[in-house]
Amino acid sequence: MKKKKRDAAALSSELIRRPIRRWFPVFLLPTLVCFCIGFIWPFAQGIYLSFCTFNTPKDATWTGISNYVKAFRDAGFVHAFKNTALFAIVSIVLINVLAFAIAYALTQKMRGSSLFRTIFFMPNLIGGVVLGYIWSMIFDAILKHYSTYLTANATYGFWGLVILVAWQQIGYMMIIYIAGLQAVPEDMLEAAKIDGASKSQTLFRVVIPNVMPSITICMFLTLTNSFKLFDQNLALTGGAPSVIMNGAKVNMTELLALNIYSTYNINKNWHGAAQAKAVVFFILVASLAIAQLTATRQKEVQQ
Amino acid sequence: MKKALALILALVMCLSLSAAAFADDAGSVYYLNFKPEADQAWQDLAAKYTEETGVEVKVVTAASGTYSDTLTAEMAKTEAPTIFNIGNKSGITDWGDYALDLTDTSIYAERVNDDYVLFDDAGAPKALGYCYESFGIIVNTALLEQAGHSLDEITDFASLKAVADDIHARADELGFDAFSAPGLDGSSSWRFSGHLANIPLYYQYKDAGLTVGALPAEITSDYLDNYRNIWDLYITDTAADPTSLSTSTGDESEAEFGEGKAVFYQNGDWEFSRLTGKFGMDPETLAMIPIYCGVDGESEAGLNCGTENCWAINAKADEADIQASIDFLTWVVTSEEGTAMLAEQFSGIPFKAAKASANVFGADAAEYANAGKYTMFWAFNDTPNVDAWRATVVTALTAYSADPSDANWEQVVSAFVDGWAIEYANVNG
Numbered sequence: 001m002k003k004k005k006r007d008a009a010a011l012s013s014e015l016i017r018r019p020i021r022r023w024f025p026v027f028l029l030p031t032l033v034c035f036c037i038g039f040i041w042p043f044a045q046g047i048y049l050s051f052c053t054f055n056t057p058k059d060a061t062w063t064g065i066s067n068y069v070k071a072f073r074d075a076g077f078v079h080a081f082k083n084t085a086l087f088a089i090v091s092i093v094l095i096n097v098l099a100f101a102i103a104y105a106l107t108q109k110m111r112g113s114s115l116f117r118t119i120f121f122m123p124n125l126i127g128g129v130v131l132g133y134i135w136s137m138i139f140d141a142i143l144k145h146y147s148t149y150l151t152a153n154a155t156y157g158f159w160g161l162v163i164l165v166a167w168q169q170i171g172y173m174m175i176i177y178i179a180g181l182q183a184v185p186e187d188m189l190e191a192a193k194i195d196g197a198s199k200s201q202t203l204f205r206v207v208i209p210n211v212m213p214s215i216t217i218c219m220f221l222t223l224t225n226s227f228k229l230f231d232q233n234l235a236l237t238g239g240a241p242s243v244i245m246n247g248a249k250v251n252m253t254e255l256l257a258l259n260i261y262s263t264y265n266i267n268k269n270w271h272g273a274a275q276a277k278a279v280v281f282f283i284l285v286a287s288l289a290i291a292q293l294t295a296t297r298q299k300e301v302q303q
Numbered sequence: 304m305k306k307a308l309a310l311i312l313a314l315v316m317c318l319s320l321s322a323a324a325f326a327d328d329a330g331s332v333y334y335l336n337f338k339p340e341a342d343q344a345w346q347d348l349a350a351k352y353t354e355e356t357g358v359e360v361k362v363v364t365a366a367s368g369t370y371s372d373t374l375t376a377e378m379a380k381t382e383a384p385t386i387f388n389i390g391n392k393s394g395i396t397d398w399g400d401y402a403l404d405l406t407d408t409s410i411y412a413e414r415v416n417d418d419y420v421l422f423d424d425a426g427a428p429k430a431l432g433y434c435y436e437s438f439g440i441i442v443n444t445a446l447l448e449q450a451g452h453s454l455d456e457i458t459d460f461a462s463l464k465a466v467a468d469d470i471h472a473r474a475d476e477l478g479f480d481a482f483s484a485p486g487l488d489g490s491s492s493w494r495f496s497g498h499l500a501n502i503p504l505y506y507q508y509k510d511a512g513l514t515v516g517a518l519p520a521e522i523t524s525d526y527l528d529n530y531r532n533i534w535d536l537y538i539t540d541t542a543a544d545p546t547s548l549s550t551s552t553g554d555e556s557e558a559e560f561g562e563g564k565a566v567f568y569q570n571g572d573w574e575f576s577r578l579t580g581k582f583g584m585d586p587e588t589l590a591m592i593p594i595y596c597g598v599d600g601e602s603e604a605g606l607n608c609g610t611e612n613c614w615a616i617n618a619k620a621d622e623a624d625i626q627a628s629i630d631f632l633t634w635v636v637t638s639e640e641g642t643a644m645l646a647e648q649f650s651g652i653p654f655k656a657a658k659a660s661a662n663v664f665g666a667d668a669a670e671y672a673n674a675g676k677y678t679m680f681w682a683f684n685d686t687p688n689v690d691a692w693r694a695t696v697v698t699a700l701t702a703y704s705a706d707p708s709d710a711n712w713e714q715v716v717s718a719f720v721d722g723w724a725i726e727y728a729n730v731n732g
Contacts, residue, residue, distance in 0.1 A: 140547070244721050269732065298710065
């Protein structure tokens with residue numbers, strides 16, 4: 001080990017650092033306590049409960065992995081899983097492409113662009129449940145002209161949810177993209193222009209590699225948002241239509257989070273299974289998010 | 304070392320937080336109320352009781368449709384509810400462990416009979432019904448007369464259909480229609496997937512000699528043709544467009560009836576205060592008739608009476624709190640203030656000291672029963688995984704209403720019969 005050089009600057013910084021090093025628990029404590037109470041403890045208890053049968057968390061009895069077996073045998077869960085995967089793919093592509101396109105358009109020099117930015121951002125300020133109810137009315141009013149209704153089949157419900165979520169989230173992602181686009185160095189764009197790059201070459205070879213950090217963030221946000229989607233799903237269709245398929249009950253437009261919720265509400269025999277589903281859900285979302293973060297990070301460029 | 308210190312500090316803080324939770328010795332009452340519409344009345348009554356006796360009574364009301372979630376969450380707390388609601392026999396399966404055996408309590412001695420008591424499998428009374436409700440078809444008799452008909456005409460399905468068809472045919476001229484909208488939005492669909500579904504269930508139970516709480520594993524398609532009869536009538540003789548029922552709400556339907564745009568409205572006696580209060584209807588012009596659907600001998604039918612409102616006392620609460628809860632409930636059903644409040648809020652009150660209710664629908668129910676007509680008990684209280692079962696029925700019923708074909712009706716039958724078996728297996732699996 002290299003011996004520390006004790007010059008004046010190092011000494012004074014040591015004087016500042018020492019009390020911090022000694023007393024940091026005091027400053028950290030409130031946050032730590034909150035984190036333990038609000039996250040670590042419920043999380044640990046949640047994992048424990050997924051191996052139990054219970055009515056309230058107080059009277060849990062250990063039953064091993066039977067809850068997990070029950071969860072995976074549930075046709076509704078498997079269906080919700082497929083639904084969620086499809087929904088995530090569609091909404092990630094749609095939201096990011098549209099948000100980027102709008103951001104790109106609004107960073108060009110045009111009149112009223114800040115007004116448009118505000119307007120596009122506004123849907124994001126409305127809560128999911130409210131949006132769900134409003135959109136269900138809009139869709140039903142439109143579908144009425146064709147003598148049908150939103151919950152008539154799974155396709156309407158699915159695309160309805162895609163439209164709703166896109167409408168809500170595009171504005172937010174757009175803001176992130178705008179920030180990214182504005183950070184693209186002027187001189188680089190100018191150099192591209194002088195070198196005779198076409199508009200599309202500039203976009204794909206210069207702009208997009210430079211906004212890669214924003215793309216990473218937006219992809220991450222849309223991915224986790226679509227997996228965790230709950231309020232909009234509940235308020236728009238609530239999982240309807242609910243049909244009998246191959247001798248089992250399936251809510252056709254139910255996504256994972258809503259499925260977990262409705263499983264819990266069947267009765268006390270299902271509390272454990274719902275908890276098991278929630279644990280599976282967590283592992284899934286966490287691993288997907290980590291995988292996706294690592295993948296897109298590699299494409300980022302140093303400016 | 305530093306980590307250990309942080310951990311210790313965290314622990315100290317947690318302990319000091321939880322220490323604050325232990326305090327009182329004199330019993331207190333925590334009533335988790337099931338009926339949102341009666342919330343204010345309970346709050347006022349609780350305040351009066353506290354003023355009189357000094358015993359603290361906390362009343363919390365779960366938001367509409369979230370009772371079971373709220374109950375589960377509250378029961379897990381240190382300060383759990385001491386009085387809570389159990390709706391039916393399945394509720395006893397779920398919460399029986401938490402419910403005190405009421406046999407030797409003073410509140411149990413105040414009941415009129417065992418009709419509205421929920422027993423567990425061992426025969427111990429675990430929950431006590433404090434009101435019973437009736438539902439059927441609410442009639443605006445003033446409009447009925449205006450259309451040239453009278454209540455006496457309606458004695459079975461055929462006569463109900465004749466009157467309704469006639470009114471519907473002349474709707475433009477009369478300015479009102481026969482039935483208010485049979486909305487299938489979540490705020491209204493329970494009237495049909497729950498209450499109306501009781502008709503085929505009741506007759507099945509009757510044939511099989513079953514009573515509420517039998518919890519059969521399977522049901523048959525018997526009487527579903529009758530269900531179809533009445534449903535066809537609802538969606539035909541109405542101003543509502545049958546293809547848009549999925550978004551038609553309960554409030555719309557209620558307003559349609561309340562504002563005199565419809566003669567018939569299927570709902571229960573709990574509507575009385577809204578119809579006479581909010582809509583200012585004259586109680587004299589209101590009546591409730593049985594839901595006729597073409598079953599043999601249905602002229603002898605009365606209303607559908609039952610309850611989902613049963614008090615249970617938390618057996619896991621402190622001894623003092625249990626006693627305080629029993630005392631409070633006994634006071635509610637015997638004191639001047641308590642009985643007055645019950646009579647005002649509910650129609651049928653199965654306690655010895657009950658006051659007569661002003662609710663004309665409750666009176667109608669009693670009149671049918673006194674005239675020797677059979678009361679249809681609430682067989683639908685036995686529905687397994689009730690929300691999910693109903694959701695499937697509503698899905699099928701909505702599709703059928705938009706396109707009333709036999710193929711679509713098959714889906715309704717399947718939702719009833721197959722759905723029941725699936726949910727029964729689910730609940731017991």
